Amino acid sequence: MTPDPATRSTDATRRSVLKHSTLGASALALGAAGATGTALAQDEEDDEAEEDEAEAVESTVVLFGGDYRPGVAFDVLLSLGADGTETLFESAGLTGEFDTASEWDVSLVAFDTGGSAPELGHLMTSEASLGSGDSAVIGTDASLRNGELNLIETTIAAPDTDEDAANGADASGVSPDDYPAVDEWLTETAVGAAAPNYDETIVDQRDQETVTIGVGTGSRGWEFDPVAVAISPGTTVRWEWTGRGGAHNVEAEPDGQIGESDYEFSSGGPTAEGGTTYEQTFDDAGLALYHCEPHLSVGMKGAIVIES
Numbered sequence: 001m002t003p004d005p006a007t008r009s010t011d012a013t014r015r016s017v018l019k020h021s022t023l024g025a026s027a028l029a030l031g032a033a034g035a036t037g038t039a040l041a042q043d044e045e046d047d048e049a050e051e052d053e054a055e056a057v058e059s060t061v062v063l064f065g066g067d068y069r070p071g072v073a074f075d076v077l078l079s080l081g082a083d084g085t086e087t088l089f090e091s092a093g094l095t096g097e098f099d100t101a102s103e104w105d106v107s108l109v110a111f112d113t114g115g116s117a118p119e120l121g122h123l124m125t126s127e128a129s130l131g132s133g134d135s136a137v138i139g140t141d142a143s144l145r146n147g148e149l150n151l152i153e154t155t156i157a158a159p160d161t162d163e164d165a166a167n168g169a170d171a172s173g174v175s176p177d178d179y180p181a182v183d184e185w186l187t188e189t190a191v192g193a194a195a196p197n198y199d200e201t202i203v204d205q206r207d208q209e210t211v212t213i214g215v216g217t218g219s220r221g222w223e224f225d226p227v228a229v230a231i232s233p234g235t236t237v238r239w240e241w242t243g244r245g246g247a248h249n250v251e252a253e254p255d256g257q258i259g260e261s262d263y264e265f266s267s268g269g270p271t272a273e274g275g276t277t278y279e280q281t282f283d284d285a286g287l288a289l290y291h292c293e294p295h296l297s298v299g300m301k302g303a304i305v306i307e308s
């Protein structure tokens with residue numbers, strides 16, 4: 001029997017989707033992602049009776065590798081429904097766990113990458129219920145769901161409540177107003193250009209043990225993503241080169257830049273090699289402002305707020 005697409009976003013269905021979650025099992029198999037995933041599944045069981053609470057928890061989603069844009073906000077354009085989902089899975093040759101298309105919700109989403117035209121992608125989930133008009137943010141912590149099928153698993157911050165979405169307020173309470181140096185570094189042009197992908201929000205990743213920042217994101221590959229992120233003291237940040245936009249590096253030189261910054265570090269000379277990583281652990285509360293040397297002039301800048 002095929003579920004009627006129109007009923008798939010009702011509360012009753014949403015609850016059954018959450019119950020139906022296969023996250024526990026798959027997260028365990030994923031090793032590093034297991035700790036977070038299992039805790040998440042547990043949270044959902046605990047919160048099942050409280051619909052609103054459950055929605056505030058992050059949800060796991062699956063994307064095609066080419067659609068993965070860490071830290072990028074997106075709008076749901078439409079839900080494909082049961083028939084559309086089945087067609088997509090078939091045309092993409094998805095097998096195995098995707099044989100049961102009815103267990104998945106697939107949405108067509110528009111990523112807000114700051115370019116002139118939105119970039120579209122598909123977002124698959126067996127636990128969150130997304131509807132047209134919902135907005136959320138793609139997680140920066142990703143793992144490979146299925147290498148053969150080029151599928152990435154990550155989390156999304158659950159659909160925002162209306163007031164959050166409407167005014168763009170950071171629900172986390174990490175406000176750029178509290179960190180004028182972040183604003184200064186990312187918007188002023190006395191040293192380099194303004195970061196084109198900074199929208200005066202600081203992505204809250206304080207609950208993550210490791211945080212990943214894409215190096216070479218955006219339409220031209222000249223951005224860090226997320227451009228501004230809040231982490232907890234003791235967190236390791238890993239920069240990951242996308243392989244796009246030419247040679248990049250990660251350079252924090254408080255003496256040579258605008259804005260008060262507490263950290264100095266460097267990944268070394270620029271490299272274009274996709275998959276390159278650079279890690280830095282931030283033990284003390286404060287600010288780290290940094291940039292890419294070859295692309296400082298086009299605003300390839302980033303900021304990390306370390307706050308408990």
Ligand SMILES: [Cu+2]
Pocket residue numbers: 222245246247248249292293294295300
């Ligand atoms: Cu660069």
